[in-house]
Amino acid sequence: xxxxRRRILVLAAALATATTVAACGSDSAAPGGxxxxxxxxxxxxxxxxxxxxxxxxAQSGSNQTLYVTRQIVDSLTDQDPATGELKPWLARSWEVxxxxxxxxxxxxxxxxxxxxxxxxxxxVRNTFDSIIRLGSAKAxxxxxxxxxxxxxxxxxxxxxxxxFSKPNAQFLQASSTTQLGILADATTGKSAEQRCLGxxxxxxxxxxxxxxxDASVTLxxxxxxxxxxxxxxxxxxxxxxxxxFTVVPESGVRTGSLASGQLxxxxxxxxxxxxxxxxxxxxxxxxxxxxxxxxxxxxxxRGPLRDPAVRQALLPAIDRKxxxxxxxxxxxxxxxxxxxxxxxxxxxxxxxxxxxPEKARGILDRAGWVPGGDGIRVKNGERxxxxxxxxxxxxxxxxxxxxxxxxxxxxxxxxxxxxxxxAETTARQNAKDFDSxxxxxxxxxxxxxxxxxxLDGRNLNARDRVPALDDALDGQLSxxxxxxxxxxxxxxQQQALDxxxxxxxxxxxQAIGASGTAQDLRFEASARLQFFDTWLSGR
Amino acid sequence: xxxYLTLRVLQAAWVLWxxxxxxxxxxxxxxxxxxxxxxxxxxxxxxxxxxxxxELQARYGLDRPLWEQYWTALGHxxxxxxxxxxxxxxPVTDAIGDALPSxxxxxxxxxxxxxxxxxxxxxAATYTRRPWLRTALGALPSLGVSVPTFWTGLLLLxxxxxxxxxxxxxxxxxxxxxxxxxxxxxMPIGAVIAQVLASGLASTWRQPFVDVALAKGGSxxxxxxxxxxxxxxxxxxxxxxVLVGNMLAGSVVVETVFARPGVGRLTQTxxxxxxxxxxxxxxxxxxxVFVTVNLAVDLLYPLLDPRIAARSWRAAPxxxxxxxxxxxxxxxxxxx
Numbered sequence: 001x002x003x004x005r006r007r008i009l010v011l012a013a014a015l016a017t018a019t020t021v022a023a024c025g026s027d028s029a030a031p032g033g034x035x036x037x038x039x040x041x042x043x044x045x046x047x048x049x050x051x052x053x054x055x056x057x058a059q060s061g062s063n064q065t066l067y068v069t070r071q072i073v074d075s076l077t078d079q080d081p082a083t084g085e086l087k088p089w090l091a092r093s094w095e096v097x098x099x100x101x102x103x104x105x106x107x108x109x110x111x112x113x114x115x116x117x118x119x120x121x122x123x124v125r126n127t128f129d130s131i132i133r134l135g136s137a138k139a140x141x142x143x144x145x146x147x148x149x150x151x152x153x154x155x156x157x158x159x160x161x162x163x164f165s166k167p168n169a170q171f172l173q174a175s176s177t178t179q180l181g182i183l184a185d186a187t188t189g190k191s192a193e194q195r196c197l198g199x200x201x202x203x204x205x206x207x208x209x210x211x212x213x214d215a216s217v218t219l220x221x222x223x224x225x226x227x228x229x230x231x232x233x234x235x236x237x238x239x240x241x242x243x244x245f246t247v248v249p250e251s252g253v254r255t256g257s258l259a260s261g262q263l264x265x266x267x268x269x270x271x272x273x274x275x276x277x278x279x280x281x282x283x284x285x286x287x288x289x290x291x292x293x294x295x296x297x298x299x300x301x302r303g304p305l306r307d308p309a310v311r312q313a314l315l316p317a318i319d320r321k322x323x324x325x326x327x328x329x330x331x332x333x334x335x336x337x338x339x340x341x342x343x344x345x346x347x348x349x350x351x352x353x354x355x356x357p358e359k360a361r362g363i364l365d366r367a368g369w370v371p372g373g374d375g376i377r378v379k380n381g382e383r384x385x386x387x388x389x390x391x392x393x394x395x396x397x398x399x400x401x402x403x404x405x406x407x408x409x410x411x412x413x414x415x416x417x418x419x420x421x422x423a424e425t426t427a428r429q430n431a432k433d434f435d436s437x438x439x440x441x442x443x444x445x446x447x448x449x450x451x452x453x454x455l456d457g458r459n460l461n462a463r464d465r466v467p468a469l470d471d472a473l474d475g476q477l478s479x480x481x482x483x484x485x486x487x488x489x490x491x492x493q494q495q496a497l498d499x500x501x502x503x504x505x506x507x508x509x510q511a512i513g514a515s516g517t518a519q520d521l522r523f524e525a526s527a528r529l530q531f532f533d534t535w536l537s538g539r
Numbered sequence: 540x541x542x543y544l545t546l547r548v549l550q551a552a553w554v555l556w557x558x559x560x561x562x563x564x565x566x567x568x569x570x571x572x573x574x575x576x577x578x579x580x581x582x583x584x585x586x587x588x589x590x591x592x593x594e595l596q597a598r599y600g601l602d603r604p605l606w607e608q609y610w611t612a613l614g615h616x617x618x619x620x621x622x623x624x625x626x627x628x629x630p631v632t633d634a635i636g637d638a639l640p641s642x643x644x645x646x647x648x649x650x651x652x653x654x655x656x657x658x659x660x661x662x663a664a665t666y667t668r669r670p671w672l673r674t675a676l677g678a679l680p681s682l683g684v685s686v687p688t689f690w691t692g693l694l695l696l697x698x699x700x701x702x703x704x705x706x707x708x709x710x711x712x713x714x715x716x717x718x719x720x721x722x723x724x725x726m727p728i729g730a731v732i733a734q735v736l737a738s739g740l741a742s743t744w745r746q747p748f749v750d751v752a753l754a755k756g757g758s759x760x761x762x763x764x765x766x767x768x769x770x771x772x773x774x775x776x777x778x779x780x781v782l783v784g785n786m787l788a789g790s791v792v793v794e795t796v797f798a799r800p801g802v803g804r805l806t807q808t809x810x811x812x813x814x815x816x817x818x819x820x821x822x823x824x825x826x827x828v829f830v831t832v833n834l835a836v837d838l839l840y841p842l843l844d845p846r847i848a849a850r851s852w853r854a855a856p857x858x859x860x861x862x863x864x865x866x867x868x869x870x871x872x873x874x875x
Contacts, residue, residue, distance in 0.1 A: 047709070051808065053626060135591035137574060143591070193628025213627055213637065214808065215800035216710060248709045248798040252693055256701040257708040423573075423813045430575055 038234070042536040043242040044518065047254045047266040051214040051247045054196035057181040058131050058142045063442075063510065064267060066178050066528045068217050068245055073181030073202040076105050076124070078229035079173060079444055079525035081287075084344030086172060089229035090119060090182055090203070100169040100480040107158040111227045113184035114207045121154035123182055128152050128162065130188035131180070138192040144451060145174035167478030169485055170447035173344070177526065203227070205238040205532050217245040232532050233520065239535035251395070258282060258513050264536065265521060269513035270395060271329035281516035286331035286509045287523040290343035290444040292452050293335035294400070295504040296388055296436045301462045303386050303435050309367035310384065310413075311500025315353055317360035317411045318404055323506050327399045331511050335504035338449065338496045342507075342527070345446035345489035352497060353504060360411040369412070377412040385414035390438035391425040400505060401438060432462050440508050444525045446476060446489030453496050461501045469495035547837070551830040558826035559616060559819065563609055566815045573625050573813045574601065599625060616823065622816040624809075631820040634805060639824075642801035645724060645793065646786050648717050652725035653782075657732025664733070665740040666763060677737065683730025688789050692723040692796035709798035720797040724789045728782055735778055739771035746770075770844050779836045780829055787825055 052065040057073040060066050076091040091105040111119035128146060136143035150163040164171065174180055184201035198211020205225045209218035225237045246263075248254045254266040255273040259280040269277060269284045277284055296314070298305040305311060320334030333341060336350035369377035369384050377384040390397055398419060405415040420428065428434050437460060441448055450473040451457050455465060472495060476488040496502055510527050517536050524530040574595050596602045599622075600611060615622065621631035657680075664676035699719055700708040706719050743749065744767060752762045790803030802821065809817035 054628070135594060137591040137595040191628075193623060196628045212800065213629060213634070214804060246710050246798065247800070249795050249804075250693075250798070253696060253708055253796060253798060256696060260701040260704060260708070262700070262708050421811055423811065426575055427572065430572075 036537070038239055038520065038533075038535040039537065040237075040239045040535065041241055043244055044240050044265065044531065044534060044536060045244045045246070045263045047248040047257060047263045048245050049247075049249060049251070049254065049266075049268040052217065052245075055198040055200055055208065055211050055217070056139075056187075056192075056195040057178045057183070057200070057202065058127075058134060058139045059192065059195065060178055061141060063528060066526075067267065068219070069181075069200075070178045070524065070528050071206040071219055071243065071531050072200065072204040072208060073178060073183065074111075074204050074227065074229070075177065075181045076107075076175040077172070078231045079176040080231050081342075081523055081525040084444065084525065086176060087230035089176070089231075090227065091175075094172070096172060096480045098480055100167040100171075100478055101164050103162045103171060103175070104155070105160045105162070105175070107160065108227050109158060111203050113186075113201050113203050114222055115184055115186050115201045117184055117186070119182065119203055120157050121152075121160035123184065123188075124160035124162075125152035125154055126185055126188040127182050128180070130183070134192050134195075139179065141177070142179035145171060145177065145180055169477050169479055170445050170450075173445040173447075178528070206243060209242070215247060219243040219245075228532060231524075232530075233522070234533060238532050240531060243531055255513065258515055261515070264515050264518045266513040267510075268395070269511045271331070271511075273513065274329070277513045282514055283516075284331065285512045285514055285521060285523075287527050288333055288340055288342045289440070289442045289508040289510065289527040290340050290346075290525070291442040291448050292338060292440055292502070293340045293504050293507040294394075294397075294438065294440040295335060295338075295502045296438050297452075297460050297502055298386075298436045298500065299432060299434055299460070299462050300501075301432075304369075304379075304382060304384050305386050305435055307367060307369075308500055309363055310369070311503070313360040313363040313367075313411065314408070314413070314500070314503045315360075315497070316356040316363075317408055317413065318353075318503070318505060319355040319407055320353065320505060321355070322407070323400050323403055327396055327403060328506065331509045333507045333509070335507050338453075338493045338502045338504060339446065339489075340440075340507045343444060343446060343448070345486045347490040347493050349493065349497060357411050364412065371412050375409070375412055376414045383414065384412060385416065386435035387416035387418050388436045388438050389418045389420055389425055389428050389434045391420050391422045393422060393439070394508060397438065404505065429458070429460055432460065436503075438505075442508070442526060444527075446485070446492070449473060449489065449492045449496060450477060453492075453501050463499070463501065466495065466499050469499060469501075547834050551827075551834065554830050555823060555826050556613075558822050559613065560609075562819050562822040563612065566813075566818060567605060567608075569813060573815055574599070599623075612819070616819075621820040621823070624814050624817050626809075626812050626814045626817075631816045634817060635802065635820050635824060638800060638802045638805045641799055642790055642794070642803065644717055645720055645790065645799065645801065648714075648721035649724035649728065649786065649789075650782075652721055653729035653732055656725065656729040658736060660729070660733040661736035661740055662763065662768075664737050665744065666759065680730040680734040680737070683726050683733070686726065688723055688727060688792045689796060691726050692720065692793060695719045695723055696796070711797065711799070720793045720799060723796070724786065724793045727789060728785050731778065731782060731785065732775055736772060736775045739774045740767060743767045743771040773840070773843055776836050776839060776843065780833050783828055783832050787828075 048064045048067065050062065050064045052068050053062060054060065054065065055069065057069040060069045074090050076089060077086045077094070078089040079086055090108055090111060092108050093106045095104045105124065107119060107121065113119065128149065129152070131139055131142045131146055132149055134143065148164045148166040148168060150165050153161045153163070155161050162171070181202060186201045187195060198208050198217070200208065205222055205228065206219040207222050209220045211217050219242065221238050221241050223237065228235060248257065248266070251268060251270050251273065254263070255269065255276055257263040258266050259276050259282070274284050298311055300306060324332045324334050336348055336353060337346060339346045364377055369379045372378040372383065388401060390401060392398060401417055405417065408415050425437070429437055441452060453461065453469065454473050455470060469492060472488045472492040476485050476492065479485040479488060510523065512521060512529065514521055517538050519535050519537050520533045522530050522533055574592055593602065600608055612622065619632065623630055624634055660676060660679060664673055667673050667676070696708055696719065699705045707716050711717055749762060749766060752766045757765070787803070790801060791807050794801045794803040795807065802824070805817065806821045809821065
């Protein structure tokens with residue numbers, strides 16, 4: 001009896017390993033084809049790691065919020081996660097003027113919102129106008145995508161022309177995001193607070209059933225949905241009848257609930273939970289977040305980080321592969337540029353980031369930082385020591401930074417850890433009261449370099465103008481031509497590294513735990529879940 | 540009696556006002572600006588327009604002088620309006636109203652378990668004449684207090700939910716969904732009850748009236764039940780305020796482990812996001828609970844031990860009632 005059970009376990013583990021390996025390359029949960037053709041029906045029970053902050057797609061920021069809001073709203077365009085290319089969704093086609101100031105969208109005919117009202121060019125205008133009213137405090141991402149927004153004109157019933165006062169090339173990719181999803185007048189007419197109560201009306205494949213803040217959200221399939229994006233795997237309605245999101249903050253409880261069949265899929269599966277998930281026939285799906293990978297952003301006006309040579313020496317001093325192997329596991333990748341590898345326009349700069357402690361020591365020696373009595377380098381009486389402020393938004397942060405601390409010590413640099421709550425981190429960042437700050441940002445467009453490093457942004461580097469960098473950052477925003485824009489994004493990536501404005505460490509990955517019954521759980525281009533093609537086998 | 544009650548109600552109002560004021564001062568002394576934090580979302584990393592922040596601060600009245608904010612908030616609070624959550628936009632009274640039933644159910648069942656378990660343990664430990672058993676039982680409360688609630692919860696889940704699948708692991712309703720979290724929460728509280736009651740029983744057994752009762756020919760069990768238990772339980776009731784505090788603190792952990800939306804979780808998320816209106820609402824709620832529990836305990840004393848009533852009603856109540864917020868077991872021991 002015991003022997004049989006052990007044999008089954010070994011077999012299950014082997015199968016699970018095989019499917020994980022197969023799933024790694026494809027960004028989706030294709031379980032090796034054994035599950036057969038998709039079956040409609042059933043309720044997907046999903047465990048979120050944090051409560052969604054608001055039910056409004058436009059006000060969504062966190063991953064856990066977006067997992068819910070992405071399902072109820074359609075966007076004008078959709079982004080292919082494999083190629084980064086923009087595909088038709090609510091807009092069947094579009095034109096952009098060469099100066100990237102005017103965007104004209106031709107809408108699909110016959111689309112209705114879930115309250116029965118039709119999608120028109122006016123819906124597009126009302127949606128974008130309402131985001132301007134929400135403002136950048138309530139809808140920070142959506143409002144930043146609409147910077148310099150002049151207005152939207154309904155040219156005719158199904159043609160919407162969106163105009164900006166300055167070039168805004170990133171807007172086309174932004175039109176594919178959840179934040180700029182098109183909402184019905186029933187929702188856009190409401191106040192910011194009313195839009196968070198779980199009765200938002202949109203045209204998506206699912207609609208809100210019940211919404212209990214901090215507890216659970218139930219979504220129901222939209223009958224008659226026919227306008228899925230060109231990226232979706234099938235046409236027509238979604239397969240699932242319902243999706244039940246429950247907030248389960250404790251990771252051990254999420255994993256246990258998945259393994260014991262009380263949930264079908266969970267957010268934020270930790271590396272140490274993987275064996276338990278795989279032992280019960282499940283698997284961990286992962287995809288790398290696009291955007292700026294995790295890293296240290298130095299305040300160039302304080303301490304030893306004022307010295308450009310010190311910032312340059314930090315790049316080869318960090319062993320990124322060791323960070324991934326020791327702390328995170330195979331779903332994660334070492335950072336190889338100032339953009340994550342899944343971001344459109346990414347350029348592989350891993351040669352510049354190769355681990356080479358001798359090189360780091362050489363740079364510091366030449367810059368006059370000589371080892372002191374305790375091994376930490378000194379120059380003109382100043383110790384080569386700086387602190388980093390960070391919060392535990394990602395569970396691995398502290399362990400990663402502790403390992404970096406050891407690695408830097410090898411080349412004579414002292415790193416001091418300052419773990420804060422998210423609230424304190426934001427406050428210290430806004431006051432520019434830090435030597436360096438550690439975080440990452442998700443966005444599937446190279447414009448994230450401008451929001452992270454641009455002088456007109458938060459400028460956490462507290463830097464002055466760097467002509468080559470600033471020209472590239474501004475230039476990519478005014479170039480509608482994809483190739484020319486990619487070239488500028490490449491330049492900006494190199495320049496940010498040259499100026500030592502970001503010391504990259506690792507790329508964030510989403511790790512979703514899925515049971516054996518959850519099939520075709522897919523990530524969209526911004527690494528958030530899209531449940532349209534998902535189905536349940538054996539139910 | 541009427542004068543006593545009026546005084547107590549005034550006292551309760553004073554405690555509520557103090558709680559409101561102190562929490563207001565503490566929250567506004569914090570360096571971070573709640574609007575910037577709310578606007579930053581999950582650290583979205585995008586710059587937030589200063590004008591938009593200013594507009595939002597105006598909407599929440601955070602741009603006005605501090606004393607004016609204080610008077611407005613206090614005036615509204617008196618009328619039962621606790622404002623809106625800065626993060627979710629939900630009215631604070633609704634947020635608390637949604638969270639309260641689940642926490643009340645949890646706390647009620649936990650108190651029941653803790654009382655049954657704690658009293659049984661204390662009775663057994665003081666009743667038995669076998670020294671080894673007495674030592675063993677006497678050690679259990681310390682164990683119950685020192686084991687982390689977090690660990691107990693995960694262990695119970697592992698066995699009863701993941702392994703035997705007898706109870707749901709999260710979001711549970713009804714008895715089957717509440718029993719595991721209630722047991723988890725009951726563990727440290729039951730341990731405190733057992734500890735205090737056992738020491739009360741032990742000292743009561745040494746009282747002369749016990750010898751009298753035994754001399755009349757009563758069995759040990761009869762004496763314990765009829766003569767010892769009631770006076771010995773007075774210190775246990777005195778620490779009711781502490782127990783309620785334990786319970787509220789424990790509910791933060793238990794509600795997180797068992798994924799129950801309740802007051803504990805609400806508090807945790809509100810504190811992390813510096814959602815000042817929600818934190819203030821919770822502070823007011825907990826002060827109200829403390830005040831009510833202590834009043835109930837004061838009114839219960841005469842039923843437990845007539846000697847206390849004889850003293851309390853005659854003297855000025857505010858000075859002699861044993862169960863003020865700071866009331867301790869020793870203070871009562873003098874009465875007993």
